[in-house]
Structures are given as C-alpha cells and as structure tokens.
Amino acid sequence: MSSLINPLIWDDGVLKLLDQRKLPLEETIVECRTHEDAFNGIRDMVVRGAPLIGYTGIFGMALFAKGNRNTSIEELQKAADYLNSSRPTAVNLNYELRRCVQIAKDLKSSEGSLENLEKEFVKFGHEQLEIIHTHNLSMAKIAQKDLEARLGKKKFRIMTLCNTGYLACGPMGTALGVIAHLANNDQIEHVYASETRPYLQGIRLTSYELKKQNIPHDVVCEGSFSYLMKKGLIDAIFIGADRIVRNGDTANKIGSSTLSIVAKHYNVPFFVVAPTSSFDFESDHGDQIPIELRDQDEILFCKGQRLAPEGVSALNPSFDVTDANCISGIICEKGLIDPVTKENLLKVTGRN
Ligand code: MRU
Numbered sequence: 330m331s332s333l334i335n336p337l338i339w340d341d342g343v344l345k346l347l348d349q350r351k352l353p354l355e356e357t358i359v360e361c362r363t364h365e366d367a368f369n370g371i372r373d374m375v376v377r378g379a380p381l382i383g384y385t386g387i388f389g390m391a392l393f394a395k396g397n398r399n400t401s402i403e404e405l406q407k408a409a410d411y412l413n414s415s416r417p418t419a420v421n422l423n424y425e426l427r428r429c430v431q432i433a434k435d436l437k438s439s440e441g442s443l444e445n446l447e448k449e450f451v452k453f454g455h456e457q458l459e460i461i462h463t464h465n466l467s468m469a470k471i472a473q474k475d476l477e478a479r480l481g482k483k484k485f486r487i488m489t490l491c492n493t494g495y496l497a498c499g500p501m502g503t504a505l506g507v508i509a510h511l512a513n514n515d516q517i518e519h520v521y522a523s524e525t526r527p528y529l530q531g532i533r534l535t536s537y538e539l540k541k542q543n544i545p546h547d548v549v550c551e552g553s554f555s556y557l558m559k560k561g562l563i564d565a566i567f568i569g570a571d572r573i574v575r576n577g578d579t580a581n582k583i584g585s586s587t588l589s590i591v592a593k594h595y596n597v598p599f600f601v602v603a604p605t606s607s608f609d610f611e612s613d614h615g616d617q618i619p620i621e622l623r624d625q626d627e628i629l630f631c632k633g634q635r636l637a638p639e640g641v642s643a644l645n646p647s648f649d650v651t652d653a654n655c656i657s658g659i660i661c662e663k664g665l666i667d668p669v670t671k672e673n674l675l676k677v678t679g680r681n
Contacts, residue, residue: 378497383421577653578615
C-alpha cells in the first residue's frame with residue numbers, strides 16, 4: 330500500500346492541512362497560523378468532509394487561543410461563531426465548536442483563568458481524532474456483519490458517492506471506511522465511485538484513496554445510477570452524512586437523494602454511515618437543514634476553462650436531503666438504525 334498522507338496535523342502551534350483542492354495531482358500542505366486561516370481552509374475547501382471540518386474547527390479554536398492569551402468566554406464565543414459560519418451544512422463543525430466553548434467555561438471555573446486553553450483544545454482535538462478511528466472501525470464491523478447476513482454472501486460490489494474516507498475524517502473513514510475494512514478482509518469484488526459533479530470529490534479523492542489502498546474500482550458518472558442498478562451490478566450502496574435529523578432525513582453531497590431513489594426502485598440496499606457527531610437532535614425534519622449554495626463557477630468552469638456559453642448561469646446546491654424512507658439503514662458507532670424511524674434513531678443513539 331502506498332503511504333497515506335495525514336490530511337490534518339497539529340505541528341508545534343501550526344495547523345497543517347493537506348490541500349485537497351490539488352489532489353490527486355499534487356500533495357501539498359497549507360499552513361494555518363491563525364483562526365482566520367482555519368476559517369479560509371474550511372470555506373475554500375482545502376479541508377472538507379463533515380468530521381474533518383469539525384476537527385479543523387477545534388484546532389482553529391486552538392489557534393485563536395494561542396493568539397489571544399487574555400481572551401474571555403465572550404471573545405471565544407465570537408471566534409466559534411465566526412468559524413461556524415465558514416460552511417453551513419455539516420453539523421459536526423457546530424457540534425465541535427460548542428464543545429470547545431464548554432471546555433473554556435469549565436477551565437475558567439476550575440482554574441480561574443484561560444491560560445492553558447490552547448493546550449486543552451489541542452489535547453481535545455487529538456482525542457477526537459483517536460475516537461473517530463475507533464468509531465469508524467466499529468461502524469465498518471457493523472456494516473460488514475449486516476451485509477453478510479442481508480445478502481448471504483461474503484464478497485460485495487459496492488457503490489459510493491463523494492469522498493468519505495480518511496481525507497474526510499482524519500483516520501479511516503465512514504462509508505469509505507466500510508469499503509476499506511471489507512477490502513482488508515478480501516470481501517470487495519468491485520467498487521463503483523461516483524465522480525460527484527461538480528466538485529469531483531469522487532473521481533479526485535475517493536479514487537485517490539482507493540488506488541493507494543489497491544482496491545479495485547471504476548469511477549462512474551452520476552447519470553449511470555439507473556444503468557448500473559438495472560444491470561444488477563451493485564450489491565449495496567454506502568454514503569456518509571453531513572447532518573442527520575431526528576426523523577432520519579439525511580443531508581449529504583448533492584446526488585445522494587437521487588441515488589437513494591434509484592436504489593429504492595431497484596431494491597438495492599442503501600446505507601448511511603456516520604458518527605453521532607453528524608446527528609442534529611435539535612431538528613425534526615430534513616426541511617430544517619441549511620443547504621450550502623456554492624459558487625456557480627464550480628459548474629460553469631473546469632480547470633479554468635469555461636464550459637457553458639457566455640452569459641449562461643448555474644445553480645449549485647452542494648448538498649441534498651435523502652428522505653428517511655429511502656434509507657435501508659443508518660450505521661453509527663452505537664449500532665444499526667433499521668428501519669429508519671424517529672423512534673429507532675433515538676433508541677439506538679440513546680438520545681431523547
Ligand atoms: O463538500 P464536501 O466535500 O465537504 O462534502 C462531503 C460530503 O458530502 C461527505 O459525504 C460527508 O461530509 C461525509 S464525510 C465522512
């Protein structure tokens with residue numbers, strides 16, 4: 330296996346991000362020295378993927394604490410709100426930033442000062458990177474067991490969309506973590522990686538990861554969903570999530586909902602794999618999820634070359650919401666939510 334490059338490293342007060350905009354052709358690092366740099370890294374998609382956006386938020390708070398030794402809880406809250414405004418859909422960012430503010434409040438009441446805040450945030454960030462690895466492995470094992478029982482076989486042809494691997498999570502991955510785990514156990518016959526227009530996370534990033542891990546795959550375009558399933562080429566589909574709300578509706582990369590509808594039509598099991606940090610227990614329904622609208626030039630241009638006639642505009646929603654009734658199961662570190670109902674979601678996650 331070729332070496333996997335860590336997408337996020339804290340190196341002596343500098344946050345180093347693998348520049349995912351340049352992959353797969355160049356492996357370069359962007360250095361963040363201020364929380365504004367971290368904000369730009371998230372907004373400009375140097376770093377992306379729901380869990381990794383969350384961890385960048387934590388280390389962004391560490392950068393703020395480093396540059397503002399005499400800060401207050403109010404200032405920290407402002408920094409958290411600022412970082413949270415970088416991208417709206419993945420709830421992980423909000424979740425981690427809220428926890429950072431809580432850490433600061435706890436530190437203030439226990440030590441009476443915020444002097445050690447940078448150290449606390451860095452420790453917290455590294456702990457989360459370890460925890461997500463454990464969670465991803467648990468989710469992969471749950472998926473493996475369910476798939477074997479559901480399909481009555483040991484080797485699978487899996488489809489996925491966007492990038493949900495270690496580039497999106499730090500260690501391992503969610504949906505792509507399932508695929509990597511199956512591959513480690515010689516249980517992958519083939520993977521179909523959807524190219525993921527317009528930002529091309531599938532063809533650029535998922536294919537980059539699969540190739541590094543020697544996992545056999547083809548890149549396919551979004552228009553081929555029906556062709557592939559009608560031909561019986563897909564045993565199951567695994568995607569990640571940016572936000573799962575209480576009724577199981579799930580926001581993920583644009584095209585996920587279309588994929589789920591085609592899967593339901595052809596009776597192909599469709600799974601969402603996401604840690605509970607991607608769950609938004611404050612929202613009841615998918616309609617409440619803010620959907621990021623990105624620059625139209627991501628559609629209109631390819632590598633600086635305009636594709637559409639001059640004067641033509643584009644609409645670029647970056648995510649869509651898959652209806653809970655199109656999802657066969659949601660896998661989180663606490664177990665499998667199947668069927669996907671509000672009651673089951675609360676029961677498996679232990680929330681109310
Ligand atoms: O716009 P991106 O690349 O940040 O979108 C990423 C996705 O939609 C992923 O599927 C999702 O964040 C889950 S990553 C484990």
